[in-house]
Amino acid sequence: MQAAARNWDRVSEMPTTSSKRIAILTYGTRGDIEPFVALGQGLLHAGYAVRLIAPAMAAAFVPEGTMEFVGLEGDPGELAEELAREAGLSWPRMVRVMSKFVLQVGESALRAILEACRDIDGVIHSFLMTDAGHMLAQQRGVPDLSAQFFPVFSTTGSFPAPTFPDWRLGPGYRRATHWLTEQVFRVGGRLLYGRIRRAHRDLPSPTEWPFHPGGQGSCPILYAFSSYVVPRPLDWPETAHITGYWFLEPQRAWKPPEGLVRFLAGGPPPVYIGFGSYGPHRSQELAQICSEAVERCGLRAVVAAPGLGSKAGGVSSHMFPVEAAPHGWLFPQMGAVVHHGGAGTTAAGLRAGVPNIIVPFTADQAFWGRRVERLGVGPKPISLRRLTPIELANALDLAMGDPIMRARSAALGEAIRSEDGVGRAVELIRDRI
Numbered sequence: 001m002q003a004a005a006r007n008w009d010r011v012s013e014m015p016t017t018s019s020k021r022i023a024i025l026t027y028g029t030r031g032d033i034e035p036f037v038a039l040g041q042g043l044l045h046a047g048y049a050v051r052l053i054a055p056a057m058a059a060a061f062v063p064e065g066t067m068e069f070v071g072l073e074g075d076p077g078e079l080a081e082e083l084a085r086e087a088g089l090s091w092p093r094m095v096r097v098m099s100k101f102v103l104q105v106g107e108s109a110l111r112a113i114l115e116a117c118r119d120i121d122g123v124i125h126s127f128l129m130t131d132a133g134h135m136l137a138q139q140r141g142v143p144d145l146s147a148q149f150f151p152v153f154s155t156t157g158s159f160p161a162p163t164f165p166d167w168r169l170g171p172g173y174r175r176a177t178h179w180l181t182e183q184v185f186r187v188g189g190r191l192l193y194g195r196i197r198r199a200h201r202d203l204p205s206p207t208e209w210p211f212h213p214g215g216q217g218s219c220p221i222l223y224a225f226s227s228y229v230v231p232r233p234l235d236w237p238e239t240a241h242i243t244g245y246w247f248l249e250p251q252r253a254w255k256p257p258e259g260l261v262r263f264l265a266g267g268p269p270p271v272y273i274g275f276g277s278y279g280p281h282r283s284q285e286l287a288q289i290c291s292e293a294v295e296r297c298g299l300r301a302v303v304a305a306p307g308l309g310s311k312a313g314g315v316s317s318h319m320f321p322v323e324a325a326p327h328g329w330l331f332p333q334m335g336a337v338v339h340h341g342g343a344g345t346t347a348a349g350l351r352a353g354v355p356n357i358i359v360p361f362t363a364d365q366a367f368w369g370r371r372v373e374r375l376g377v378g379p380k381p382i383s384l385r386r387l388t389p390i391e392l393a394n395a396l397d398l399a400m401g402d403p404i405m406r407a408r409s410a411a412l413g414e415a416i417r418s419e420d421g422v423g424r425a426v427e428l429i430r431d432r433i
Contacts, residue, residue: 019121020121020122020433021048021051021120021122022043022049022120022122022123022429022433023051023123023124023136024036024040024050024053024124024125025113025129025133026054026128027055027076027109028076029076029276029342030061030276031149031276031343031345032344033058035149035246036054037058037062037063037067037248038246038247038422039124039147039246039426040052040067041248041422042246042425042426043426046430049068050067051069053072053113053116056072057077058071070116072109072113073105073109074101074104074105080276082097082101083097083098089366089383094363095184095188103195106193106196107200109132110196111203113132117136117140120140122137122144122145122429122432123136123144123145124146125146125147126146126147126148126149127149130210131209134146134209135204135206138207142433143432143433144210144219145428146211147222147224148223149364150223150225150364150368152181152182154178154211154221154236155235156174156175156233156236157170157174157235158174158233158235159174159233159367160174161174162364163181163364163366164181165366166370219239220239220428222241222243222428223242223243224243224245224246225242225347226242226244227244228419229350230371241428244424245416245419245421247348247351247422250326250328254329259320260322260325268335270301270302270320271299271302271334271338271399272301272330272337273294273301273304273337274304274338275361276304276339276340276342287303289388289392290303290319290338291319293390293396294318294319294393299396299400300318301319301320302320302322302334303319303320303321303322304322304325331349334354335399336354336399337352337357338395339356340359340361341358341365341369341372342363342364343368346372350412350413350416353409354406354410355379355399355400356377357378357381357382357392359383360383360384369381376405376408377409380395
């Protein structure tokens, strides 16, 4: 909580701009929502009025009496599960799944956004909201910023685009993957919007792409991750800024279940195993694999497995199932964390200062798995198709028993906790809005 206190001290010293109203547009699961709630709180402390526009389920993450909230249709959990089930790590299939989802909810979401932003003075938009947010800002004649949780829309030769494999083909290949990602997103988005607009002629005309080819656009991008995890490439444009992570601290009203507290106190630090919104379609299989792996290693585990009781899926007595618990509270009490590699979960795992074992399902998760391995703070990521009790047990043995890996994890966690990502982001927003 000390880092959060420093955030508020820092932003409260900034000149207030209470007449400014900022709309934050995001779409996704919990990991896509909580950082924006944290940013919204920072903007509130800096004197802005904040309106968060996100899927309806995100209302549960917004503290009462803080920012305004506007809910959008659609279930991002269904999108996440379909990406894992139908697309995996194939980026063409990811595009197909996301395109299908956008066509289903795009028209209603855009109308809700346009209605909710009649009186705003600035827009912050995230990945799936990039086109809609920029179009809205252009229509209203107000400034906008892009906010991303993974490195996208800024071409570099340092690493490939997050959904591409890191083949040893040099900087040219890496730049090509970023160019292709941007073209697919830009051109594909225009085609999808064209289909929606043909059926709804009253919708506004599309505006220009906010980022020119090569990432030299006029719309700044705030990357909400740590430069200790992804150092800023030398060939990025000046409009690209790495702020540090945006962490949402647990609400004071939240209390951990008594059974979980007793379990944590009843032995050595356990490991955490959870796959967010990506594991439900394989929950029984994953529970069995995890149970056997933990037993092989003689460890205890906290398993985030929605819908699984203590006897379901082969969960053993030394595995405690939880529906949900704030990662910021739970992860520092773990010996290691096993997860899917989502940007938010990876951020929490690295901040906790413990080794991370990543089993990527889809999207940008393989990118974060590679970063964890190269930083020496976790084993090589395990692809879902080769996840077995033996593979997971070997990774757990390494994560729990390698003193160098554990020391590196602790040092990285301390470095991340020293950053003020929300404060830095608010400074950059103040420069534009």
